[in-house]
Amino acid sequence: MKLPIVHHPAYTADIPENHRFPMRKYAGVAQWLKETDPHGGLYEFHEPTPISRENLLRVHAKDYVDQVLCCQVPRAIAREIGFPMNESVSFRAQCATGGSLLTAMLALEHGIACNTAGGSHHARIAQGAGFCVFNDVAVAVRTVQTMRMAxxxxxxxxxxxxxxxTADIFAHDASVFTLSIHSEKNYPVRKRASTLDVPLRDGMEDDEYLTILEETLKSVLATFKADLVFxxxxxxxxxxxxxxxxxxxxxxxRKREDLVFRMVRNAGIPMxxxxxxxxxxxLGLLVSRHAILYQTAAKYL
Ligand SMILES: [Zn+2]
Structure with missing residues (x-):
């Protein structure tokens, strides 16, 4: 079986060439996947449709959704997001969110699927922040729950x-377990409580990180019975x-990705x-690092 990959050309939005956000990495990852699989035996590409307004409203406030869809985001919020909130950036957010929804549906059908964008985890209910416009994973989760797929x-x-x-959105929702393993002193300054937060000290290296990850996953998978993992x-x-x-x-x-896929797939949960x-x-090194996700996922199909 081939690994379902969800990709849309609009993931690479038009922002100024000198912008600090590496926008070209999305096209770079798709190109890398195609170049390393010239005969199309490993990966199967799926193009998502932009997310509907109705599905966005399962998570986000109406005013904010309409501001993004009409490209009329107030300047202060646009500054917090860090992108010029033009049509291209708005369309990218709609496609990436539709992409994470399609990824969840493909994962539920085939066991594993991956999006070449997504993970906009700083977007909260009433606004985006930190290069995140819509919380694609939260919208996908709420939508598959509504469709009774998970x-x-x-x-x-x-x-x-x-x-x-993500922590903020699901703060009072016991059906969703949010686990965040992150750098303690990094952005965002004001953290929100996830179901489980594991803050790490500066400069932590592979061995210590992987030990903490393994122990954490072991206890979370033993206590929370999920029927889908993002x-x-x-x-x-x-x-x-x-x-x-x-x-x-x-x-x-590489060991991190391997550990996550191995433990979740051993637990029999779609990912x-x-x-x-x-x-x-x-950009080349960055793309090759992101590519580890897809290489690893393909091994655990
Ligand atoms: Zn980050």
């Missing part, structure tokens, strides 16, 4: 930044990342992977 969902967020938006595989805990404060190596990231953060200057 009822209990575990979100494993290993992006180096705390998943404050995995935010941000690569910003890497030691070369501009916005991380941890010190994982490429090998550490939806999303790309998450990654901010190295070198």
């Amino acid at each position: 009822s209990r969902v575990l979100i494993i967020d290993l992006d180096v930044h705390q998943g404050d938006g 995995f935010n595989a941000g690569v910003d805990p890497h030691h070369e990342d501009r916005l991380g404060r941890l010190a994982l190596s490429d090998d550490g990231l 939806a992977g999303v790309l998450g953060g990654g901010y190295s200057f070198d």
